[in-house]
Amino acid sequence: MMLCSVCHRQLPRTAARCRSCGTPRDGEVHLDLVLPGGDRLPLDRPLAIGRAPASDIRLEDPSVSRAHARIIVDDQGTRIQDAGSSHGTFVDGRRLDEPLNLAAGMRIELGDSALEVVQRRDRAAALHTVSVPAGISLVVATPTVRRARLRGQSLRRPRLRSGWSLKRVDEGAGESHFVLKDHRSAAFVRLDGLEAELVERLDGDHDLVELIADAGVRGGPDGPARLARLLAELADRGLLTGVDGAAGRDAPAALSWLTRLVTPRQREIPGVPRAIDAVYRRGGWMLFSTAGLALAAGVGVAGLVAFVGLIAGRYGTPFVVAQRVGLGALVFVLGRVLLVVCHELAHGLIAESFGRPISRAGIKVALVFPYVFVDTTDAWFESRRRRMAISLAGPASDVVLGGAFAIACWLAAPGDVRDILFQVAFGGYVGALFNLNPLMERDGYHVLVDLLGEPGLRRRASRRLYGLLSGRGADAPDRRLLVYALASLAWSVLSVGFAVVLSLRYYRTLAALAPPALVWTVLSAFYIVLALPLAIQLLRPLWSRMSRPRPGIAES
Numbered sequence: 001m002m003l004c005s006v007c008h009r010q011l012p013r014t015a016a017r018c019r020s021c022g023t024p025r026d027g028e029v030h031l032d033l034v035l036p037g038g039d040r041l042p043l044d045r046p047l048a049i050g051r052a053p054a055s056d057i058r059l060e061d062p063s064v065s066r067a068h069a070r071i072i073v074d075d076q077g078t079r080i081q082d083a084g085s086s087h088g089t090f091v092d093g094r095r096l097d098e099p100l101n102l103a104a105g106m107r108i109e110l111g112d113s114a115l116e117v118v119q120r121r122d123r124a125a126a127l128h129t130v131s132v133p134a135g136i137s138l139v140v141a142t143p144t145v146r147r148a149r150l151r152g153q154s155l156r157r158p159r160l161r162s163g164w165s166l167k168r169v170d171e172g173a174g175e176s177h178f179v180l181k182d183h184r185s186a187a188f189v190r191l192d193g194l195e196a197e198l199v200e201r202l203d204g205d206h207d208l209v210e211l212i213a214d215a216g217v218r219g220g221p222d223g224p225a226r227l228a229r230l231l232a233e234l235a236d237r238g239l240l241t242g243v244d245g246a247a248g249r250d251a252p253a254a255l256s257w258l259t260r261l262v263t264p265r266q267r268e269i270p271g272v273p274r275a276i277d278a279v280y281r282r283g284g285w286m287l288f289s290t291a292g293l294a295l296a297a298g299v300g301v302a303g304l305v306a307f308v309g310l311i312a313g314r315y316g317t318p319f320v321v322a323q324r325v326g327l328g329a330l331v332f333v334l335g336r337v338l339l340v341v342c343h344e345l346a347h348g349l350i351a352e353s354f355g356r357p358i359s360r361a362g363i364k365v366a367l368v369f370p371y372v373f374v375d376t377t378d379a380w381f382e383s384r385r386r387r388m389a390i391s392l393a394g395p396a397s398d399v400v401l402g403g404a405f406a407i408a409c410w411l412a413a414p415g416d417v418r419d420i421l422f423q424v425a426f427g428g429y430v431g432a433l434f435n436l437n438p439l440m441e442r443d444g445y446h447v448l449v450d451l452l453g454e455p456g457l458r459r460r461a462s463r464r465l466y467g468l469l470s471g472r473g474a475d476a477p478d479r480r481l482l483v484y485a486l487a488s489l490a491w492s493v494l495s496v497g498f499a500v501v502l503s504l505r506y507y508r509t510l511a512a513l514a515p516p517a518l519v520w521t522v523l524s525a526f527y528i529v530l531a532l533p534l535a536i537q538l539l540r541p542l543w544s545r546m547s548r549p550r551p552g553i554a555e556s
Contacts, residue, residue, distance in 0.1 A: 003285060003288065003289060003353075007281075008280070008281070008285035008288075008353075009285075009352070009353055009354065009355045010288060010353045010354055010355075030042070030043075030044075030119065031043045031078055031102060031103075031104060031117055031118070031119060032117070032118050032119070033047075033057075033071075033108075033115055033116070033117060034115065034116040034117075034118055035057070035115060036059075036113060036114070036115075040118075041057070043071060043073065043078050043102065043117070044073065045073055046070065046071060046072055046073055047070070047071040048067065048070055048071075048083070049064075049068050049069045049070070049071070049083075049110065050064060050065055050066050050067045050068040050069070050083065050085075051064045051065060051066045051068070052066040052067060052200065053166045053199070053200050054166050054167065054168055054178065054196065054200075055067070056167075059110065059111075059113045061110075061111050061112055061113045062111075063087055063110075063111025063112045063113070064085075064087075064110050064111040064112075064113055065083070065084070065085035065086050065087070065111075067083040067084065067085070068082075068083055068085040068089065068110050068111070069081065069082055069083050069085065069089045069096075069108075069110060070083050071102075072099060076101075077101050077102075078101065078102045079099040079100060079101050079102060080096065080099065080100055080102055080108065081096070081098075081099040081100075082096045082097075085110070085111075087110075087111050089108065089109070089110055090108070090109040090110075091106055091107070091108055091109075092106055092107055093107075093109075102117050103117065104117055104118055104119035105117065105118070156207050156208050157204050157205070157206065157207050157208075158202050158204070158208070158211070158231060158234075158240055158241075159202055159203055159204030159240065159241045160199065160202045160203075160234070160239055160240065160241070161182065161238075161239055161240065161241050164180060164181060164182050164239070165179075165180070165181045165381075166178060166179070166180050166181075166191075166196060166199060166200075167179055167181075167381055168196075169380075169381060169382070169383065177190055177191065177192060178190070178191040178192070178193070178195070178196035178199075179191070179380045179381055180196075180199060180239070181377070181378075181380070181381075182237070182238070182239050187237045187238065187239065188377055188380045189233060189234065189237060189239065190380070190455040190456075191230075194215075194218055194219045194223070194226060195226065195230050197218055198211070198214070198215060198218070198226075198227055198230055199230070199234075201214060202234075202240075204241070211227060212224045212227060215227040265364065265365050266362055266363065266364040266365070266373065267362050267363050267364075268360050268361065268362035269361060269362045269363065272358075272360075272361035272362070272374070273348075273357060273358045273359060273360065273361060273374075276345065276348040276349065276352065276357075276358060276361070276374070277352060277357055279345070279349065280348075280349050280352040280353070284349045284352070285352075285353065287349065288349075288350070288353045296396070296400045299400050299403050299404050299407070300396070300399045300400045300403045301403070302403060302407060303399070303400070303402060303403015303404055303405075303406040303407050303425070304399070304403055304406070306403070306406040306407050306409070306410040307402070307403070307406035307409075307425055307429065309410065310406065310409060310410060310422065310425075315422070316409075316419065316422035316423075316426070317509055318332070318423070318426055319332055319423070319510075320419070320509065320510075320513065321416060321419040321420055321423060322416045322419060323513060324513065325510055325513045325514050326514075328419070328423060331419075331420050331423045331424070332423045332424075332426070332427055335423055335424035335427040335428075336427045336430075336431065338424070339397075339398060339401055339402075339424070339427055339428050339431055340371065340372050340431070341372055342397050342401055343372075343394040343395075343397050343398055343431065343435070344361070344372045344373060344374045344394065345374075345397070346393040346394050346396065346397035347374050347376050347390060347391075347393050347394050348361070348374045348376065349393070350389060350390050350393040351374075351376045351378070351379060351390055354379075354382060354386055354389075354390070356376065356378040356379055356381070356382065356390075357378075358374045358375050358376055358378075359375050359377075359378065360374075360375045361373060361374040361375065376390055379391075384450045387446070387450050388446075388447050388450050388451075391443045391444075391446040391447050391450075392443065392447060394435055394443050395431075395432045395435045395436050395443050395444070398428045398429070398431040398432035398435065399428065399429070399432050401428050402424075402425045402426075402427070402428020402429045402431075402432065403425075403428070405421050405422075405424040405425035405428060406421075406422075406425040406428075408421050409421035409422045409425055437491070440488075440491075441458050445457075445458060454480070457481075457484060458484075458488070460481055461481040461482070461484040461485040461488065462485065462537075464481040464482055464485055465482070465485035465486070465489070465537075465541070466540065466541045466544075467541075468482070468485075468541075469538070469541035469542055469545065470540075470541035470542070470544040470545045471545045489534075489537065489538075492534040492537070493534065496527070496531050496534065499526065499527070500527060503523050503526070507519065507523075
């Protein structure tokens, strides 16, 4: 991989142009496609043009075929080819019979829609071109379309909510899938080929009888069942018009306060996405250069060795600075805040390097713990390798920064400064282990999902465990989901047990620095906070089982 010379985004070494800004290699002429409405799209990658939702440029024009034309970008230049359209593709008034090299000034006519090819004046203009992120279908509404929608549409004619993108993502080695994104909620649904075809039919013009018959034709005997699962998934995500999401509807009333307590709450902070973009453009891109990556790897490895040496030499006590527990805890918390900000910044910067700028960022509170978050959900439009890189960037930041503070601690003379450096280094490695845990919905979990190709693994496994414990799991359990759910449950138990053992290991040191009653009060509160999610996971289904009327017992 190498970085673009203008916007510094990553691009393959064999790429003719940057996907993000469209800057060509020296000596090449760069072309833009002017869309209806005036927006410009760099002709830097292959594009599918048509009326189908999966098109890169979607023209909502009845005279445009579902697959109308293709833009080809390769070593031979930039060409346009008709894709077997009904009305044909015309360039400067001539019908296209074979691929044609595009040049500035050409006019492309597809049905009643027209596109223009123009040349970018200079390299600096690349940064100001209005560009559609690669991989997201662009919907262009033309003046010729006049389609009425009925209000209060019956759910018997399911229709996707407006504001969505459907894109095919190639994983390499002949593997591919489709990703459906809701632009309102940023929800993503991963689809296979049949499901993507069925999604295109959810336009409100087809009733369930037609959809079931179509699913049977397209998918065989299993088609109707797959349609039912697809509709349930879309309804659960709030992607169907007139259907609310199903989050939390199974929660027992008696446990609703606990459910609300563990449900994360978040608040967006305006301006953060622009700030991350500015950080990347003003020097953050250097972290992804060859020298930057080599330096980060060296610091990470050397820091880990230094930290192991500190532990082996029995130097440092967690949460203790200058023989004071309160001061040490404060230093640890402030260090974690700094590391968390850098963790999320790393996610945002690597997403920027792939040309996927974050859409929102803010603060999230889960239980009593505050978190900083950045939304990198557009990574689902990238390949599996790039999604994993974005997920691993945060823990890598924890390891590198923890390593830097560990090296500084190793070199520092004994004293308060060395205590502070140890607490921050300790916080970095704790954060890395926490975020790499594949049994919690953190970075390690997302990497595992990509490795296994099992989207929604935790959610589906939680439902399977809920059905098993509540007695409502009538169908045969999926062994993979059950194994993951039980492993997650076991990890939660072990985590609580490890926290108890570790706290008791340092109890004498802590009790010598603070009143025992205060130490036990803090530790007890810590145990409760750790055990609360586990209690919710077990109590909800068990309460549902106990509160359900038993067969054969009539209510008076």
